[in-house]
Amino acid sequence: MNSFNCQCLPAFRGRYCQLGVDECLSKPCHNGGTCQNLIGGYKCTCPPGVTGLSCQNIIDQCASKPCQHGGRCITSINAFACDCSGTGYTGLVCQSESESIRFIKWPKYEYISLL
DSSP, X not given: OOOOOOOOOTTEXXXXXOEEOOGGGGOOOOXXXXXXXXXXEEEEEOOTTXXXXXXXXXXXXXXXXXXXXXXXXXXXXXXXXXXXTTTTEESTXXXXXXXXXXXXXXXXXXXXXXX
């Protein structure tokens, strides 16, 4: 009888090892990364703001402390936002003094004027 069994390499399957294994079927790339199937593996191409073999690391956009005057930085993928609440400042990075609160100094008194 002419019977045989193939011992396939890890990247192949099938009776004659003729079928390649699609490593991307398990969706190994995270955070919007795109997967490229390779023989015996895969390669993720990460979007801006994301790194890692499987695009698992989000770059901390707040690491450089972009928010001024005590604004709270909120990071997301390839972007950040500043929460200027309670600082008396507004703007993209809390850089502008708020028009609604202005400190006025008089010779003997200091008070807050709500405009």
